[in-house]
Amino acid sequence: NAGVTQTPKFQVLKTGQSMTLQCAQDMNHNSMYWYRQDPGMGLRLIYYSASEGTTDKGEVPNGYNVSRLNKREFSLRLESAAPSQTSVYFCATSPEGRTQYFGPGTRLTVL
Amino acid sequence: DQQVKQNSPSLSVQEGRISILNCDYTNSMFDYFLWYKKYPAEGPTFLISISSIKDKNEDGRFTVFLNKSAKHLSLHIVPSQPGDSAVYFCAAGGDTGRRALTFGSGTRLQVQP
Numbered sequence: 001n002a003g004v005t006q007t008p009k010f011q012v013l014k015t016g017q018s019m020t021l022q023c024a025q026d027m028n029h030n031s032m033y034w035y036r037q038d039p040g041m042g043l044r045l046i047y048y049s050a051s052e053g054t055t056d057k058g059e060v061p062n063g064y065n066v067s068r069l070n071k072r073e074f075s076l077r078l079e080s081a082a083p084s085q086t087s088v089y090f091c092a093t094s095p096e097g098r099t100q101y102f103g104p105g106t107r108l109t110v111l
Numbered sequence: 112d113q114q115v116k117q118n119s120p121s122l123s124v125q126e127g128r129i130s131i132l133n134c135d136y137t138n139s140m141f142d143y144f145l146w147y148k149k150y151p152a153e154g155p156t157f158l159i160s161i162s163s164i165k166d167k168n169e170d171g172r173f174t175v176f177l178n179k180s181a182k183h184l185s186l187h188i189v190p191s192q193p194g195d196s197a198v199y200f201c202a203a204g205g206d207t208g209r210r211a212l213t214f215g216s217g218t219r220l221q222v223q224p
Binding site: 033041042043044092098100103104 | 160
């Protein structure tokens with residue numbers, strides 16, 4: 001029972017490159033979320049998915065796209081990475097839309 | 112516009128004493144509140160929560176107090192232990208249909224042996 005897993009753990013990109021961050025959960029939760037955390041700031045919501053087949057924008061969606069592939073997986077895509085997207089990205093899940101459980105994070109650096 | 116604020120970036124206490132972490136919010140639509148603990152290079156871990164219909168919730172050494180009129184909540188850790196040293200995030204939810212959480216900026220707690 002791994003809970004929430006994220007891949008990769010670390011990534012370095014050049015400006016303009018694309019990549020997909022993967023998130024998978026084995027908790028059978030309906031809701032999944034992507035957050036970013038920057039120094040001195042709390043976690044900010046990028047996108048969320050209330051259930052399989054639905055996605056919606058959060059507080060800071062610009063420059064990102066998401067896919068809720070199935071109930072277990074929720075991916076975040078950067079089509080053309082920018083230095084402002086250097087951050088730590090966390091995926092989270094929730095059974096009831098309240099208490100959220102987080103993965104270990106992906107540390108992304110965009111040069 | 113920060114809807115959830117943790118005004119103390121850091122706090123240092125002695126082992127065995129009480130740690131009090133504070134959080135203020137501005138959105139009166141929030142109806143539940145959570146505290147998360149985060150160690151370096153790990154994801155946030157859920158610690159304790161409280162619904163707006165309560166003013167106190169206790170779980171072992173951790174107690175969360177909610178003062179709705181002041182829009183203030185606090186986390187008490189008694190007694191504090193060196194393993195409690197981490198960053199603590201306050202979060203609030205319930206104001207939108209998406210049920211996402213709004214986080215404070217965190218307070219770094221250092222418990223001195």
